[in-house]
Amino acid sequence: MRIGIKPNLVAPMEAYWGGTTHPEVVAGIVEYLQEKGFSNLVIMEGSWVGDKTSESYEVCGFKSLCEKYNVPFLDMQKEKGAPVQCGDMTLNICKSVLDLDFLINVPVLKGHCQTKITCALKNMKGLLPNSEKRRFHALGLHDPIAHLGLAIHQDFIMVDNICGDLDFEDGGNPVEMNRVLAAVDPVLMDAYVCDMMYYQPEEVPYITKAAALGVGCADIRQAEIRALDGNPGAPIPKSRKVVELADAVEEVESCSACYGNLIPALDRLKQEGLLSNLTTRISIGQGYRNQKGLLGIGHCTRSFTCHLKGCPPTEEEIYEFLKSYITET
Ligand code: SF4
Numbered sequence: 533m534r535i536g537i538k539p540n541l542v543a544p545m546e547a548y549w550g551g552t553t554h555p556e557v558v559a560g561i562v563e564y565l566q567e568k569g570f571s572n573l574v575i576m577e578g579s580w581v582g583d584k585t586s587e588s589y590e591v592c593g594f595k596s597l598c599e600k601y602n603v604p605f606l607d608m609q610k611e612k613g614a615p616v617q618c619g620d621m622t623l624n625i626c627k628s629v630l631d632l633d634f635l636i637n638v639p640v641l642k643g644h645c646q647t648k649i650t651c652a653l654k655n656m657k658g659l660l661p662n663s664e665k666r667r668f669h670a671l672g673l674h675d676p677i678a679h680l681g682l683a684i685h686q687d688f689i690m691v692d693n694i695c696g697d698l699d700f701e702d703g704g705n706p707v708e709m710n711r712v713l714a715a716v717d718p719v720l721m722d723a724y725v726c727d728m729m730y731y732q733p734e735e736v737p738y739i740t741k742a743a744a745l746g747v748g749c750a751d752i753r754q755a756e757i758r759a760l761d762g763n764p765g766a767p768i769p770k771s772r773k774v775v776e777l778a779d780a781v782e783e784v785e786s787c788s789a790c791y792g793n794l795i796p797a798l799d800r801l802k803q804e805g806l807l808s809n810l811t812t813r814i815s816i817g818q819g820y821r822n823q824k825g826l827l828g829i830g831h832c833t834r835s836f837t838c839h840l841k842g843c844p845p846t847e848e849e850i851y852e853f854l855k856s857y858i859t860e861t
Contacts, residue, residue: 533633536576544583545588545591559597575605578626580702612626621675639654646786651721654738656686682745693709696709699795778795820832
């Protein structure tokens with residue numbers, strides 16, 4: 533039996549920053565499986581567009597983990613996709629995913645600046661080639677994520693809720709919760725996470741869309757929830773930093789890395805008291821290709837009067853660009 537393990541190595545940041553899966557959680561899964569006699573294991577992941585998986589693999593501690601347990605690692609950024617019919621959508625999925633007999637998803641419970649939460653369903657996006665990740669954003673993100681649930685069956689989900697960042701997908705503001713959550717239904721898992729983070733599932737449309745497609749159940753009243761030590765732990769603190777910062781932005785179909793680099797750059801400007809001097813809305817995303825405008829971030833806004841090159845530009849580049857724009861204007 534070929535078993536795939538899918539952590540979240542979105543960017544080359546160690547897990548204590550709150551953006552990536554703790555290697556210790558995956559090590560526990562690997563040890564358990566090897567003790568039970570399962571030897572055909574593989575760890576698979578592709579970082580977000582803009583960062584290299586090969587770098588994340590090393591920085592996040594997965595190179596040493598794979599060497600220690602003699603488990604191969606497959607970089608999804610180096611794989612070609614194969615078309616898979618998912619309901620009324622055709623999606624391009626990395627070929628080796630289609631050879632698995634069993635998939636264990638090990639996402640991090642995090643906030644997300646575009647979809648509000650990211651956990652079980654959205655973590656599957658790391659099993660797509662980069663070109664398909666970009667296309668997901670052009671398709672509006674929610675619909676393709678929901679349909680992806682039809683193509684990739686998650687047999688077991690182990691959520692890393694040790695210190696996930698409740699604002700940014702790539703981490704930087706970890707919130708210590710020190711627990712893991714397990715589930716067999718990715719839709720129910722995500723609906724439960726919504727509830728923990730004070731959202732209704734309807735506020736994260738890919739969850740309700742996935743439920744409508746039959747991927748799982750979005751009604752947590754149907755869930756049987758057990759806390760192993762009898763104590764489900766502390767509630768997650770409320771966090772709305774991203775919502776506030778997003779007021780400065782007009783976003784249309786932007787890639788995760790592009791938008792994910794912009795929001796922390798805005799946070800830095802806010803902390804320095806500069807953001808309130810910005811009177812022009814910032815445009816970002818593939819929807820601005822060939823459009824005219826004033827202030828844009830990324831290659832997609834290259835026809836704007838003032839735009840920052842890069843696909844995606846880094847957080848530092850965005851910060852410096854906006855800082856000089858604010859100062860000059
Ligand atoms: S510039 Fe456009 S295509 Fe490139 S990362 Fe940003 S939104 Fe995506």
